[in-house]
Amino acid sequence: MxxxxxxxxxxxxxxxxxxxxxxxxxxxxxxxxxxxxxxxxxxxxxxxxxxxxxxxxxxxxxxxxxxxxxxxxxxxxxxxxxxxxxxxxxxxxxxxxxxxxxxxxxxxxxxxxxxxxxxxxxMDRQDLVAATGNMDADELADLAPDLPPDVVAEVQKGLTEEERAQLLEAMGYPEDSVGAIMDFEMVRVREDVTLEVVLRYLRRLHELPDHTDQIFVVDRQDKLQGILPLSRLLVSEPETEVRAVMNSDFLTLNPLDSDADAAGAFERYDLVSAPVMDDQGRLIGRVTIADVVDVMREDSQEQALSRAGLQEEDIFAPVSTALRNRAPWLLFNLCTAATASFVASQFEGTVSQIVILAFLMSIVAGIGGNSGNQTMTLIIRALAMGRITGRNLWQLVKRELFVTLMVGLCGSLVAALFAWAISHSIAIALVMMAAMICNMLVGASVGVLVPMVRARFGKDPAMGSSVLLTFATDSLGFFIFLGLATLFLL
Incomplete structure (x- = not known):
């Protein structure tokens, strides 16, 4: 043990x-x-x-x-x-x-x-060595990319052979993998000992590793045989052998699994910890709920920033840094807004004859954008949770378009009544109604396609999605509304 x-x-x-x-x-x-x-x-x-x-x-x-x-x-x-x-x-x-x-x-x-x-x-070199000298291998691996190489080398000298091997192993995994977030603090026992022996062993420890809800049962080659929940250890007879009460049906993770997939498994199965096994079935670490909560929080923050085309930055960073972070997508947004304005300018004659259209077209564009944003949020979350596959994609698209159509019919009736109230024209009200339904369908289509296409090419599905959605619903919204007005009102 x-x-x-x-x-x-x-x-x-x-x-x-x-x-x-x-x-x-x-x-x-x-x-x-x-x-x-x-x-x-x-x-x-x-x-x-x-x-x-x-x-x-x-x-x-x-x-x-x-x-x-x-x-x-x-x-x-x-x-x-x-x-x-x-x-x-x-x-x-x-x-x-x-x-x-x-x-x-x-x-x-x-x-x-x-x-x-x-x-x-x-911090000077001496302070850095002192601060990191007592860290566990998995914690040191988290900081290693930000530490000077000579500090990492100095700290490695104070590690045991086992800790040095663990550090090198943890640093070798991709950033967003299970191996990068797993820790090596865990209690392992053999299956041929009694629970009384296990209890005596636990009493000799100063304390259990954080979030220990189960003990891992391994053989002499460290191959995982089962898990022994602490609750079962406490309520079973001390003379019972571990193999008689251990659980052989358990979830395991591979170090190359995505940390997002691991977070989904923890959420789905209400886990506190899970073992990490290599391809040979050997126990090499574990992932705890604390690690998973950090992953969920970071993913949520990254997704919120990505939708606005931003990367994480110091809120007090120099202006030059902030400009490099924000300017590209803002300039792109400026181009999209200019495109929408250009589309509207092509119908100058229509707007000059029916001035009320200038007040109504912003409603068409805004509602289309909001509708598409709802669809896009659902799709991005479903992608993050791994719920979208090739088999259910078309069904999901049809469902979103149908829901948008139903909502559009209800909302467009209200919009048509408003348009009639301020224009006293049935024709304008009908054009308003048709344009709103069409633009909401455009928003829903873009809300599905943009995240799916980006995910298909291995890109962040949330990156800049709101900017692209606004571009589509503004430009096409103006084109649809003013185009219908030109056809049926002039």
């Missing part, structure tokens, strides 16, 4: 705050930094070389630092990470210097990637 590694422990003193308390702590930090800056500004207004003013500034600065350090020492690393992510870079570095060295490793693991890079840049 072996435990692959000691559980990584968080500091015992700090406590986790709820979101409101974390925001309150952030407000306190910002207030103390503001007061410190006010004192510095007052001193700078004094005559240059005023020793008394400089002494006052130094004393106040030390007092503020002491208060900030006391506040930070009472926080959980996750809450310190939240504060660092919410501060501009200069203030972030000031606070980072006050964080206790014993918390450095945990904070680096908690912060977002774009903050972690700036924190690591502010």
């Amino acid at each position: 072996t435990q692959s590694a000691a559980a990584h422990k968080l500091p015992a003193t700090p406590r986790r705050l709820d979101p409101e308390d974390a925001q309150h702590a952030l407000a306190e930090v910002q207030e103390r930094l503001r007061r410190q800056q006010l004192v510095a500004d007052l001193v700078h207004r004094q005559e240059e070389g005023d020793a008394k003013a400089n002494l006052v500034e130094d004393l106040v600065h030390r007092q503020h630092e002491a208060e900030l350090k006391t506040l930070l020492d009472g926080l959980h690393p996750a809450d310190i990470a939240f504060i660092l992510e919410s501060l501009p870079k200069d203030e972030r570095q000031t606070i980072w210097k006050l964080v206790s060295p014993e918390h450095d490793a945990d904070v680096l693991l908690e912060v977002e990637d774009w903050v972690r890079e700036s924190l690591i840049e502010a």
